[in-house]
Every structure is written in structure tokens, then in C-alpha cells.
Amino acid sequence: MDLPYYPIHDHGPVMKGMIIGGLGIFHVFLAQFAIGGGFVMCYLQWLAGRGRLGEGGRQFLDGYFKALVLVSFVLGALTGVGMWFTTIQVSPRTIGLMVDTFHWVWAVEWCFFSLEIAAGYAFYRYGARMSDPVRLKLLGLYSVAAWFSLFWINGILSWQLTPGDWIATGSVWAGFFNPSFFPSLIFRTLVCMALGALAATVVVNAMDIAPEPRRALIARVAHLLIPMALMPFVGAWFMAVIPDDSRQWVLGGSAVMTNFLIIAVGASVLIGAYALLGILWRRMTINIATASLLCALAFGATAGGEFVREGVRKPFTVRQALYSNAITPDELDALRARGSVTDDPYPLRDADRLPNPQVALGARVYRFQCAVCHTHQGANGITHLVGTWSTDQKRLNIANLQHTKAFMPPFAGNAAELEALVQFTEWLSADQPPTWPTSDDPATLAELNHLLRQAGTSPGGHPRAAEASP
Ligand code: HEC
Numbered sequence: 001m002d003l004p005y006y007p008i009h010d011h012g013p014v015m016k017g018m019i020i021g022g023l024g025i026f027h028v029f030l031a032q033f034a035i036g037g038g039f040v041m042c043y044l045q046w047l048a049g050r051g052r053l054g055e056g057g058r059q060f061l062d063g064y065f066k067a068l069v070l071v072s073f074v075l076g077a078l079t080g081v082g083m084w085f086t087t088i089q090v091s092p093r094t095i096g097l098m099v100d101t102f103h104w105v106w107a108v109e110w111c112f113f114s115l116e117i118a119a120g121y122a123f124y125r126y127g128a129r130m131s132d133p134v135r136l137k138l139l140g141l142y143s144v145a146a147w148f149s150l151f152w153i154n155g156i157l158s159w160q161l162t163p164g165d166w167i168a169t170g171s172v173w174a175g176f177f178n179p180s181f182f183p184s185l186i187f188r189t190l191v192c193m194a195l196g197a198l199a200a201t202v203v204v205n206a207m208d209i210a211p212e213p214r215r216a217l218i219a220r221v222a223h224l225l226i227p228m229a230l231m232p233f234v235g236a237w238f239m240a241v242i243p244d245d246s247r248q249w250v251l252g253g254s255a256v257m258t259n260f261l262i263i264a265v266g267a268s269v270l271i272g273a274y275a276l277l278g279i280l281w282r283r284m285t286i287n288i289a290t291a292s293l294l295c296a297l298a299f300g301a302t303a304g305g306e307f308v309r310e311g312v313r314k315p316f317t318v319r320q321a322l323y324s325n326a327i328t329p330d331e332l333d334a335l336r337a338r339g340s341v342t343d344d345p346y347p348l349r350d351a352d353r354l355p356n357p358q359v360a361l362g363a364r365v366y367r368f369q370c371a372v373c374h375t376h377q378g379a380n381g382i383t384h385l386v387g388t389w390s391t392d393q394k395r396l397n398i399a400n401l402q403h404t405k406a407f408m409p410p411f412a413g414n415a416a417e418l419e420a421l422v423q424f425t426e427w428l429s430a431d432q433p434p435t436w437p438t439s440d441d442p443a444t445l446a447e448l449n450h451l452l453r454q455a456g457t458s459p460g461g462h463p464r465a466a467e468a469s470p
Contacts, residue, residue, distance in 0.1 A: 003331055005344050006092040008367050013378020016090040016371075021310060023086055025303045027079035029195070032188065032302070034072035034116075035150055036196025038143030040221055041065060045139050047220065049132040056213035062128065064203045069124050073117065090372065093326040094160075094317040101166075102156050105176060109152035115145035150188060158184045161242060161313050167320050183238035190227050190234065191302070194271065197224035198295050205288035215285040225275035231268060243319065245406060245461045246312035254407070257311045264304030267297040314373075314407035315459065323409035325372045332412050332457040340413035341368050355427065355436035362424025365417045373408070376428055383429045394422045395444075399451035406460030415448035 011019060044061055047053040053061075088095050099106065119142035127135055155176035159166065166175030200221040204214055239247055250261045271294055278284045286294070317324050327335065341364040348367075354360045366374075366382070374382045386394050399418055402410040411418060419439055427436050 003327070003335070003343070004093060004096075005346065005368075006326065007346055008371055009089050010349060010367075010371070011375075013375050013381070015373065015375060015379040017310070017373065018379060020083075020086050020090055021307060023079055023082050024310075025299075025306050027076065027083055028306055029299055029302045030072050030076035030079060031150075032192045033195045033199055034068065034076055035143070035146040035189075036192035036194065036224070037064070037068040037072065037199060038139065038146050038196070039193055040196040040200050040224060041068070041139045042136065042143050043224065044220065045132065045136045049136055053220075054213055054216055056207075056209040056217065060204055060207060060209065060217055063207050064200055065123060065127065067199070067203050069120060073120060077117075091317055091324075091326065094322060097318060097322055098156055098160075101172065101175060102159075105152055105156060105172070109149050112145045112149040112152065116142060116149060119145060147189070147192075150192070151185060154185045154188060155181055157309075160316075160318050161246070161309070163319055163321060179241040180238060183234055183241060187231065187234045187238060190231055191305075193224040194228050195295075195298055195302075197221045197275075198271070198291070198298050201286055201291040202288060202295055205286070205291050211285075215283075218279065218285055219283065222275055222279040225272070226280070228268070228272045228275065231272070235265075242312060249312055249407065250308055254311070257308055260304040260307045260311070262304075264301045264308065267301035267304065271297050271301070311407075315402070315409040325369050325409060325412075327369070327409065327412050329457070329459070332410060335412040336414055336452065336457065338414075339417055341365055341417065344368055353432065355434060356438050358420045358438045358440075359424050359427050359436055361417060362420035362422070362427075365413055365421045366424055369409075369412055370421075382425055386425050387429060391422060391426065394425060395419070395448060396451060398422065399448060400455045402458070402460035403455060408460065410455065410457050410459065411452065415445045415452060418448050418452065419444060 009016070041061065041064065044053060044057060048057055048061065084095075119138055123135070123138050123142060127138070130138070155178070158180040159175045159178050162178045162180040163175055164178035165171065166178065201218055204217050204221070209217070239250075245253075250257045252258050274294065279286065313319060315323050320329065322328055327340075341361070344364055348354065348360060348363055351360060354363060370382065374380050374385075377383050386397075389397065395418065397404045398411055398421060400411075401408045413421075423436070423439055427433070430436075
């Protein structure tokens with residue numbers, strides 16, 4: 001079987017997803033701010049061209065652009081490269097599939113990104129010397145390019161959750177314009193506008209502008225918060241097109257994901273309410289503390305939203321096509337027959353600390369099938385999760401992994417590997433003693449074979465093999 005094995009990094013007590021997530025949230029926040037910042041600039045420059053921007057406006061435009069360039073170009077680009085580094089370490093096969101499938105889409109995205117950088121840099125260098133109409137054109141170019149890089153990347157990210165007809169046809173365009181493409185593109189566009197406006201309220205407060213023009217500027221940029229009112233509708237549209245099981249998790253099925261959704265929605269409602277009632281209706285101004293607090297709330301909303309988006313895809317990184325642990329659904333039967341790590345070429349770390357070959361086999365199975373989502377004793381630690389279970393409960397629940405929790409893939413190895421994995425977790429829980437008995441009762445293996453057959457190889461949430469074919 002030609003399944004590709006990749007080296008697997010061990011980050012100790014830190015879950016791999018936390019590394020991608022921690023960096024990803026910053027990156028998404030900065031990238032969306034870069035796009036929304038362009039919208040804010042275009043709007044204000046358009047007002048300036050018609051002589052309606054008022055005192056302090058030009059000063060603000062140039063100051064805001066400096067903040068935009070420094071924060072989002074530098075940090076945004078660095079975290080973007082960081083995303084490639086972390087994701088190819090944690091999920092090389094997923095990234096490989098994405099690059100293979102969307103090779104040219106990614107190339108196009110890259111062209112727009114280059115255009116965004118070039119236009120931004122030109123404005124940064126020469127903007128002060130340009131006439132208003134030329135400035136507007138350049139900012140327009142910047143914003144369009146920035147938004148289109150979102151357009152292209154959004155197709156790839158939304159495909160991971162709802163690959164649509166791509167599964168059956170393999171068509172790149174069916175995958176790109178997948179069922180969640182438009183709701184997520186529109187939602188992100190609204191987020192971009194809100195972030196651009198919120199950041200503008202911080203910058204305007206940080207500048208030396210008299211109170212009255214400052215209030216007028218804040219009222220202007222707050223216009224970009226108005227489209228936030230559409231978020232509930234676009235959010236509902238998104239919820240309607242995602243798979244049933246994903247929707248159930250966020251709507252209560254998984255407490256963690258539901259909580260993150262509540263954080264995201266709650267923070268967005270607070271921002272929206274403040275913007276609509278306070279700034280636009282009561283014509284209040286906001287000081288730098290409030291502005292920063294609103295930005296922090298927006299960061300919380302982004303973090304919650306991205307967490308949910310990543311979380312609801314489990315157990316897949318590309319739904320129906322690739323499990324999070326880099327195994328495809330078609331490969332499962334063969335791996336069950338041949339053994340999942342029989343061909344895994346990589347040596348174990350600290351192999352001489354393992355007490356016997358069975359525990360060593362268990363360690364390899366754990367590394368290949370479980371380590372992407374679990375740690376030994378840290379975050380989502382396997383020893384904590386199985387801590388109170390008897391040996392037989394472990395056998396039963398791991399054999400039934402996808403039914404134990406539907407956000408785990410089915411167990412992909414043979415009975416001997418399953419028993420080795422159970423022994424490995426017990427050895428870990430027992431604080432890794434230097435000797436450990438081998439469990440080789442043929443009756444146990446026969447029982448595990450039976451359990452595995454019963455569990456079937458379909459993802460969770462589907463009928464078990466035994467129930468489907470009595
Ligand atoms: C796609 C990610 C993913 C993979 C791969 C994965 N798990 Fe899990 N597992 C989870 C999540 C998420 C939970 C839920 C933790 C919680 O409820 O706090 C979980 C829970 C568990 C639990 C506790 C279940 C319960 O009902 O309390 C056990 C045991 C477990 N996993 C074992 C494994 C083993 C063994 C493997 C490898 C064969 C594995 N997992 C692979 C994500 C994964």
C-alpha cells in the first residue's frame with residue numbers, strides 16, 4: 001500500500017492544533033484588518049476628494065495607513081509564512097492535498113497578494129505627493145487586490161469543510177465554489193469592514209487631532225460598522241449549508257465548541273450594539289480605552305469564530321476525503337488488515353525507555369493515529385481521558401473510536417495494534433515503569449477483532465457495520 005508516512009513532531013504537552021490555532025487567529029485577524037483598512041481608506045479618500053472629509057482628515061489618512069502597513073504588512077506577512085511552517089509540520093498530507101488540488105488557484109491568489117503589497121507600498125512611498133483622484137485609484141487597487149486574495153483563499157478554506165461536488169467529480173471549480181463559499185466570503189467581508197473601522201477608532205484617538213474633528217471622523221468610519229447588521233443572516237446561511245453533524249456540535253453537541261460560538265456571537269453583538277446605539281444613534285464619541293476594548297472584543301470574536309470553523313471539520317481536515325490523522329477513508333480497510341504502522345519507517349523517540357515491543361508498537365500506533373489531536377499527559381491528554389476506564393472499557397471504546405466521539409476517525413489498525421495501544425496508555429498512566437507484562441491472550445485478540453468488525457470503518461454518526469448488515 002502506498003500510503004505516505006510523514007515524520008510527526010512532538011510538542012510535549014501542547015496540542016498541535018493549538019499551535020496552528022494560536023498563530024492562525026492572529027494571522028486571520030491581521031489579514032482581515034488589512035482588507036478592511038483598505039475599505040476605510042477608500043471611503044475616507046473618496047470623501048476627501050469631494051471636500052467632505054474635514055479638518056484632520058488628511059493627517060488621519062496618512063497616519064492610519066502607516067499603522068495599517070506596519071501592523072498588517074509586517075506582522076500579517078510574517079504570520080502568514082509562519083502558517084505555512086506550522087501547518088506543513090502538523091498536517092503535511094492535508095497541505096499536500098490542498099496544494100495539489102488548488103495549485104493554480106493558489107498561484108492566482110499569490111498574484112493578487114503581490115499586487116496588494118505593490119499598491120500598498122507605492123501609496124506608502126508616494127501617496128503624500130499624489131493628487132486626490134490618483135490616491136483614490138491607488139487605494140482602490142490596493143483594496144480590490146486585498147479583497148481578491150481573500151476571495152481565492154476563501155474558496156480553499158471553505159472547501160475543507162464543504163467540499164461539495166468535488167468529492168464525486170474532482171472538479172476544481174466545484175470544490176472552489178462549494179456550498180459554504182459565498183456565506184463565508186460575505187461574512188468575512190463584513191468582518192473585514194468592522195475590523196478596519198474599529199482599528200480606525202483606535203488610531204484616530206492616538207493622533208493629535210482636535211476633539212470636534214475627531215468626533216466627526218469617528219462618526220464617519222463608524223459607517224463601516226453598519227453592515228455588521230447583516231451578520232446574523234449570513235451566519236444563519238452558513239449554519240444552514242454546513243454538514244448536519246458539524247451544526248449539531250456547535251449547537252450544543254460539543255460543549256467546548258458551543259462555548260466558543262457563544263463567545264464569538266456575544267462579542268460581535270456587543271460591538272454591534274455599541275456601534276449602532278452609541279456611535280451612530282447617540283452620536284457619542286469613543287476614547288482610546290473604549291476603542292481598544294472594542295478591538296479586543298473583535299479579536300475575541302475572531303478567535304472564537306476561527307476555533308469553531310476549525311473544530312466543526314473534525315474528524316476530517318478535508319471533509320469526507322482526509323481524516324485529521326492523515327488517513328483517507330478508502331485506506332482504512334487496508335490499514336486494518338495490514339496494520340497501520342507496519343510500513344511506518346520512522347524510529348521512536350526515546351525508544352530504550354519503552355519496556356517491551358508491544359508497548360513500543362502501541363507508541364507507534366498512538367503517534368500515527370492519535371498524536372495529531374492528543375498529547376500523552378498535557379492538553380487533551382490521553383491518560384486523563386482514559387484515566388478512570390478499566391482495560392476492557394479502553395478496548396471497547398477505542399475499537400469504537402468513531403462512535404465513542406464522532407469527532408474522532410475510526411480506529412485504523414489491526415487487533416494486535418489496538419491491544420498494543422491499550423497497553424501503551426496503561427503503561428503511560430502507570431507512570432512509565434521500566435518493566436511491563438506483555439498481553440498476548442489469543443482470546444483477547446479474537447474479541448478485539450470482533451469489536452473492530454462491529455464498529456465498522458465508516459465515520460461516526462453513521463450506522464455501525466453490524467447494524468447496517470445484520
Ligand atoms: C481528529 C482529532 C482526534 C483524533 C485523531 C483522535 N482523537 Fe480522541 N478525542 C478527540 C477529541 C476532540 C476528544 C474529546 C475530548 C473531550 O471530550 O474533552 C477526544 C476524546 C477521546 C477519548 C475520551 C472519550 C470519552 O468519551 O471520554 C479517548 C479515550 C480518545 N479520544 C482516544 C483516542 C485514541 C486512542 C486515538 C487514536 C487511535 C484518538 N483518540 C484519536 C480528538 C481526536
